Amino acid sequence: MDVTLISVSGRLACDGIRLISSLLKKAGHRVTNVYLARREPDYELHELERLGDILKNTDLVMMAVYSNYFGRAIRITDLIHQRFPGLKVVWGGPHCIATPELSLKYADAVCFSEGDEAVVELVNRLAAGQDYLNIPNMAFRVNGSYVANPVLPPFSDLDSLPYYDYGLDDQFLLDGELLPLTMDKVKTLTQQYPFYVPTLYFLTSRGCPHECSYCNNCRYVSMFGKNVMRFYSVHRLIAEIKHTLAVLPFVEFIVFGDDDFLARPYKQLEAFAVRYRKEIGLPFGAAASPRTYSKDKIELLLDSGLTTFNLGVQSGSQRVVTEVYNRKISLEKTNSVIQEIAPYVDTRDLTVIVDFIIDNPYETKDDIIQTYNYLLNLPRRFKPNLFYLSFYPGTPIYDRAVKDGLIKEADEGIFRSYTGSSIRYQKNYETFLVLWLRLARLHPQLQKIPGWVFRLLGSHPVRKLASLLPDSIYEKGANALQLRMAWEKKGKRR
Ligand code: B12
Structure with missing residues (x-):
């Protein structure tokens, strides 16, 4: 056919x-x-x-x-x-x-x-x-x-399963015209946010050990009772990566897109790390949660080329982590993981990206300020990544938002991009502060601002004063900060 x-x-x-x-x-x-x-x-x-x-x-x-x-x-x-x-x-x-x-x-x-x-x-x-x-x-x-x-x-x-199809035969790109896909175009299109070098996303497993209330994985949980972890064998993985790199020789960076890369048992991870270092050798990034993290696993990966590590924290409020996001992780555990990986930023040149979800209508201003304080206490060279909460159908948080009348079913507008959006629910000083702090952490000039300034801005009296101003000011301010980030990203792309 x-x-x-x-x-x-x-x-x-x-x-x-x-x-x-x-x-x-x-x-x-x-x-x-x-x-x-x-x-x-x-x-x-x-x-x-x-x-x-x-x-x-x-x-x-x-x-x-x-x-x-x-x-x-x-x-x-x-x-x-x-x-x-x-x-x-x-x-x-x-x-x-x-x-x-x-x-x-x-x-x-x-x-x-x-x-x-x-x-x-x-x-x-x-x-x-x-x-x-x-x-x-x-x-x-x-x-x-x-x-x-x-x-x-x-x-x-x-x-x-067969290898993913990255060939160019009968492959087209629609962009004004219907254009045959060429290697040059593939190379350009793989240099996107957030790495801006030709990047290959690669999955080594299926399933996820967590059941976060905002994630599509919940659909698999509702179909099967749990989202069973399944792994490609190490032998097979190395063979497919080699094959794909031969097809896409310009790739400079690999991101293992697995929901939780450290869910793989230690022995397998070790076999993978050894062969990856010897046979692939490209720098790579991976994401994990504090629950599957262990020092010996991360050190294995550091030795085999891990240069970027994503850690999901999602909120500085334990109430939001547990009750709203259904993540069975204590912030104490998360903190201890953060302390343990912090030295690798200097000793192993590791980029640590810490993920948070913002603009969540189920947070109070006090929850948001806890996220602000959490961000403030992160090691300076960690990179905070802020995602805007999106309600995806089939997830518990979507059902809750529909029931509470926050969103309408089947409304295209609810599926906002979680990497760059406008504030919708939390138009307040606290969210503005969180966005401002992220910019300050990422921008070389603003990194010089001393910690006490941020602490003062997040203090109770200043928050009280700030609440006297209309929310529209903070909404505009927050969106301007978002635009500024988007602008900087664009700059990087050139
Ligand atoms: C790796 C990944 C990425 C990578 C690469 C994605 C890409 N498009 O190439 C990056 C980081 C770029 C990314 C970005 C985004 N992602 Co993403 N991503 C994933 C992740 C972790 C794995 C995807 C994957 O490879 N799965 C494994 C493959 C085998 O599964 P699959 O693609 O679903 O395919 C199977 C079936 O769906 C089916 N199938 C697939 N296609 C088709 C087509 C037909 C016709 C048929 C019949 C069947 C079929 O068969 C496949 C084999 O069984 C998933 C979570 C997850 N575990 O799936 C999130 C996930 C897919 N992403 C998600 C989202 C929201 C995004 C973003 C929109 C986020 C944003 N910016 O706001 C962007 C959009 C990217 C884009 N393409 O425009 C959501 C999607 C939710 C939804 N309801 O749509 C997920 C599920 C995570 C979540 N939050 O729940 N993502």
Whole structure:
């Protein structure tokens, strides 16, 4: 069958869609990949019409959808249905796992869990003209109603999967025109926030040991009771990284995108670290939580090229960490991890990025000031990363916000980018302070401001005085700081 795979994500994809492409090719189907890898400005109708050049020769369209690009997926799907009546559009990816029912309002079929087996089965059966409506992990509209088939157990034999498809054959980029993807373009598109060097995102496992209330992993927990950890073998990992680097020789940095890279048992991590250092040798970054962190694990990785380490803290308020985010981690434990890794910034030149979530309507001003104080007490050379809380469907915090009338279901506006947005819920002095402190920590000139100035700004009397001013001032101030950060990021890109 002739399949067109469209990724609507505003970044060049390095996720499941690459795997779907390889799986379909391995099963003997012809696959054309199209990336809509531009975040802004959004695609205009005349650009989307260009897809027609490919779609006129295709038998089936498959689209990978993140919630942030849900609106984009709807526009393309509607356009395809108008221009090519009868051409089926199948959706998959994180948004469909999050909310299959809503996705099926627009798509002809939806993959609501992992697609490794379901996608090949679906395309094979369509090609053979066989009935496909009972394929597990898939949902269909049957006589106008939503019908979801049973879900398969989590796919466990990761080593049996083909390598991700990074080839250039039949790969296109939509950007004004429909452009054949070239190595130069791939190189440019992989140099993005936050590293700005050609970066490969690579996943070594599936699953997550945590159940944070804001994360899509909760959907897997609700389907399976837990989000079972599964690992690629070390042998297989090294082989795939080598293969991918041979295809993308310009890559300078690898980010292991696993939700928690240190969830892998020590012995396996050790085998990986030894072989990685010897056979790959590129600097790499990884993320983990204080729960899986251990000194011996991090030292293994430091010896094999770890240069950037992301630690999720999320809030300086234990109440928010526990009650709002459902993270079973004490801030004392987090602090002890921070103290333990702090020396590596100097001794091993390690960049430590500490993640926090801001603009959460379930925080009080006192919670926010606890985050401010937490940030203030972080070792100076740690880099704070602030994410704006986004409510993704299928997560407990989304359900809570819908119930509390904070958001409307299916409203595209709620899926804001969590890396660069405007303040929506916490238009106050405390949030302004948090954003200001982040800028001060990252900006060389502002780093000279002594600690007592920040402590004074966060003190009770100053907060009391500040609360006399209207919130709109802090909203404008916070958004100006965000813009300033965005501007600096842009500067780095040049
Ligand atoms: C690595 C990663 C990134 C990397 C690379 C992402 C990329 N697009 O290449 C970076 C850091 C760049 C990133 C950025 C963002 N990410 Co991210 N990311 C992840 C992470 C940790 C792993 C993704 C992955 O590779 N998974 C493993 C693969 C195998 O799974 P998969 O992609 O879901 O594919 C399977 C199925 O979905 C299905 N499938 C996939 N595509 C298709 C297509 C069809 C047609 C079919 C039928 C099936 C199908 O089959 C696949 C195999 O089983 C996930 C969390 C997670 N554990 O999944 C978050 C996650 C996907 N990211 C998320 C988000 C929100 C973002 C951002 C929007 C954040 C922001 N800036 O605001 C950006 C957007 C990036 C973009 N593309 O524009 C959310 C998505 C939630 C949602 N409901 O959409 C997740 C789930 C984390 C969360 N918060 O819950 N991300």
